[in-house]
Amino acid sequence: MKYMFIMRSTEEALEASKKIPFEEILNKMGAYNESLIKAGVMLAGEGLADVSEDNAFVVDFSEEPPIITDGPYGETHELFNGFWIVQVGSKEEAAEWARRCPLGPGSKLEVRRVHEAEDFADFADNEYIRKETGWREQLGQS
């Protein structure tokens, strides 16, 4: 089973983390990532840049055509700032790894199972389900 760990932090927590020496954060996260890699469970993981104007924007589909804005980040309480994908044997194993993540107060990990082909077995002949992996490939190349 694959799970995604979605890292979310409040803006206050992100502000507070700026007071901790970045080296220290790097070391803690590095050790955590290394433990996932050494256990052979980590498939992917990325950290997201901050939500400054150059790095982030939002496409809002409430209107037609959709509107691109700098984001309603001011109104959201938690920012999505990174993720891991791990392959484990059970939900409990995912939970064990998740609780070891070196995050502090104001931060959360949302843990979600990733859909696998078996989940769509009933729709295996659907043209779009079959093409999905192909799309992923194109997206990956762009």
Added chain:
Amino acid sequence: MRRRIEALWRIEGSRIIAVLARVTRDIGLAEDLAQEALADALEQWPVSGVPRNPAAWLTAVAKRKAIDAWRRAEGLDERYRAIAHGLEEDDGVAWEPVDDDVLRLVFTACHPVLSREAQVALTLRVVSGLTTEELGRLFLVPVATVQQRIVRAKKTLAAAKVPFEVPEPNEWKERLGGVLGVVYLMFTEGYAATSGERWIRPDLAREALRIGRVLAGLVPREPEVHALVALMEFQASRFAARTRPDGTPILLAEQDRTRWDRAQIGRGSAALARSDALGRGRGNYALQAAIAECHATAPSVGETDWQRIVLLYEALGRIAPGPVVELNRAVAVSMATGPAAALVIVDRLVTGGSLRGAHLLPSVRGELLVRLGRLEEARAEFTAAAALAKNQRTRALLEARAANI
């Protein structure tokens, strides 16, 4: 709580057993002690809660049990008395697991005094932390059979006085090859089950891949370890495309390539690149991984670089000669040059006789004969192949092939 403890065991078990084995110098005893500590946890944690550092708790309990057992045996065995004394004196530092402990554990579980079957069972037991029930399910055998296999493996290691050590430099290459062989056997048994009703057992294959990644972390300077990981990633990327919803297999040529897992293929290429980057040339697994990469990155059978695959099989045939490699080379030649040239290679294999009894040889010969328009002969080959197939799904596929000519 039970499931949480099992999950903790899957993560920490190998390190706990490994450190116990280093201190006690006995992998069988280490596993028994760890299991006893785990039983204590299952009894106590539901009441007391999970300790802050569960691995340290389990190790400490196992250590106490070891000392108690040796105290009782004190009068009987001078050696144990010395160890027990030493253990009580030490400050606990010796009980911190290090990476080398896990590596020793892998080498010991895959020691050449054990049969392949025993190596696989013991590795899954002590390195993967699987229960005997899980092992029984994976191998489709009764739990009692698994237990027997593991007890016997431990007794064999004890009788042969196998030290809990990584091999000496002069044995290193061969012993590492043995370990990789065990991991790959585990993978292939999951990837194309040789017997039984199901064609793929993805859980077994995924666990083999996980152990491969662990090994790559433990011995990052070994090109063949990264290459084996690459090979398994490439092959596993096809899981979703290899069977129909009802479980019947789909062969490479007919697979919908858009269903191959591109992220997994990307990880395979990265692992092969790590192997190549060590600059020591391509070994057995690296050549196989390179062939698998050719397939994985080709848009279709027709657009596959078959000339390159022929070259890679020629190289593989020189460093690891064998009839299966030769048969695969024949298939590649049939695609690169044509069926007539390939039939020459296949007929040489038929004369050689070393693949007698395997369904692969007549099924490949059948495909070549179809392409040469010799349909009657082809039908006979597929019928012969079906009779030899041990897996029911494969047999059904070959029978259908014979009927549809």
